[in-house]
Amino acid sequence: MSTRTFASIAILAVAAGLGISAWFAMKPASDDPFAQCRASAVSGGAGAIGGPFEVVREDGVTVTDAEIFTKPTILYFGYTFCPDVCPLDSMRNADAQRLLEERGYDVQTAFISIDPNRDTVEVVAEFTDLFHDNMIGFTGSPEQISTASKAFKTYFKAHTDEDPEYYLVDHSTFSYLVMPDTGFAEFFRREDSPETMAERTACFIDAAK
Template identity: 40%
Template sequence: MIDSIFKRTLVLVSSGGAILLLLLGAWYWVSNGGAGLLGGPKSTGRALIGGPFTLTDHEGKTVTDADFRGQHLLVYFGYTFCPDVCPLELQSVTEALGQLGPKADGIVPIFITVDPERDTVPVMADYAENFHPRMRGLTGTLEEVKVATRAYRVYFKKGDSAEVDEDYLMDHTSLIYFMGPEGDYLTHFTFGTPPDEIAKRILKHLG
């Protein structure tokens, strides 16, 4: 039930790039872990975002969340066949890191596919090259990807044409997550947040 409520409150981006839904409760949910909405235990102030995953990077290496300990992460879920939203968001990540200069050295941008059926290792490798040189493209089996999306409370679904069209589109949450060196959630950036705003807010967390 929690996941279903979260799905309804997040920004759902259609594969054509249109924002399907934005509810005002999204920020409250992400910031407070959703407990207050269900009358459950009071939030400790730390959002329930992030968690264990095992995936394959764009070089074919198996990676887990533990491999990124000690580094800040900018995590985005999308897919390589996305016509506009995903490349725009990843470009914003790239530009924001560029604005941070040397302060971005300890930040790893991560792109996790929600379309593992088409986003194979070679496809992810080609795609990642279009963005920041430290960009890590992660894929895996559908079940492995589902584990990661559940950890980050990410919604995704094949478009209605998937059964008849190989060039199907995906609906998915479009948020950029900024994670701390211990895998802790720090903040997130909604679709369309300018790179300079991303950089500014990251600096506040870096101190």
């Protein structure tokens, strides 16, 4: 792939990220019980992000959001054919999970594919195992993935018209902290380090006790 193509993809990804960022503001809400933990806030409140959906777990079992978020979870939407962003973000998320586990926190990471046509359960399982033994991968029907994506206000667009086999997918790149009892809690940007993610996640967990 040419440098020009990569540059075009990067521009599209940035543009998509800026569009999704309209949902987010940088000042925590004053009535937020987790305000001391947040570095950001969501337009409309935390309840504007998340909602019911179902996807197919990497072992082939269809599960609901309630069955996924049984412990604090760092969630990411991506795809396994992604040439650079998704692997880097997934490794960063896995590193944050390891840091939290070293501190005694029981957490998990989850990866939902936005490319269900290519990402079978076997492919997703193999991909997530590269980063952490306990990173859970999910895929599903296009309708299931669309519902999950809309719940978390993510963006994606597959360019199957350019290459029906080796196409790329533009997508937003936020990672989300989801708590088992309160749902969506926080989002992380690409520039957030594993240490920053671990520290903020630990704050939410401690505050929820």
